């Protein structure tokens with residue numbers, strides 16, 4: 001078989017990325033600082049609006065780690081985290097010696113369930129352990145129930161660290177994801193909606209928090225002629241070369257989002273006549289997803305696996321939905337609040353090729369597998 005592989009989501013350059021990289025070479029800014037870093041941060045700030053300040057970092061995971069430090073999370077604390085997510089949402093809690101408390105999803109957005117969240121908060125407060133932060137995720141680009149989650153955060157005075165790694169360009173009631181939490185993390189890893197090859201950012205509401213992020217990300221050097229430190233620092237700043245790719249990617253962000261949304265429409269169309277398959281979409285017009293990945297739900301685990309293998313046979317990459325964190329061996333001791341919605345999604349769900357570079361002939365091959373399978 002020599003059919004070319006169709007990827008779930010692969011890097012898609014716009015064409016101007018190399019111009020920014022060449023500029024960096026010409027000016028000898030080959031360092032984790034420079035004009036591309038500043039320029040990329042400005043582009044993101046202008047894009048997000050809502051008085052957002054952006055610190056460019058080496059990864060989304062680094063952004064979540066520094067975000068938790070900002071919120072004062074330390075050894076022995078508890079942090080609530082959506083269970084249905086990628087492990088990078090939860091790992092930084094453990095880096096700090098704190099404990100994740102996992103909360104289930106609701107069926108409409110597949111993101112953190114307001115009822116289970118409130119139940120978890122009440123239960124932990126009763127045990128004398130008020131959680132320090134809530135990590136809520138806009139999975140696959142789908143905004144979580146913003147108003148309900150923000151209301152709970154305010155009611156109990158627990159800040160939200162918004163994991164917007166998959167949701168750059170998604171909106172809730174016209175406002176962009178990444179602007180709802182006290183802080184938000186973005187990711188520019190290779191398979192995300194835009195890529196810098198590897199990178200991330202922390203979005204803050206105040207200039208001083210952006211400055212503090214940059215301070216912590218550059219080894220926390222005090223203002224002195226020698227190397228003087230009164231805090232523990234990290235080496236988390238984004239490279240000026242990578243930031244150059246990011247500046248080029250910002251020029252095509254909107255058109256690439258439009259393509260992913262179009263791909264979601266394509267899946268809505270090919271599965272329309274198949275009643276047993278649900279194609280994940282916005283529950284109502286308040287939310288607009290960037291449709292980073294399109295996903296479907298099948299009737300059961302066996303069908304999901306059979307379809308996955310049918311695609312694999314044709315060299316088409318698909319992937320089961322995220323395995324919930326409370327089911328992961330590494331987190332098996334952690335508390336969990338919920339009703340097995342995330343477990344059900346994991347059993348029945350499959351992510352389909354969704355890259356903005358998917359071609360018409362790729363779509364034909366996908367359609368053919370679906371036609372034969374059903």
Ligand SMILES: *Cc1c(COP(=O)(O)O)cnc(C)c1O
Nearest residue numbers: 059060061086088089165187189
């Ligand atoms: C990709 C991702 C991250 C981590 O970002 P990196 O840049 O890969 O470190 C965190 N959370 C979610 C939900 C992600 O998809």
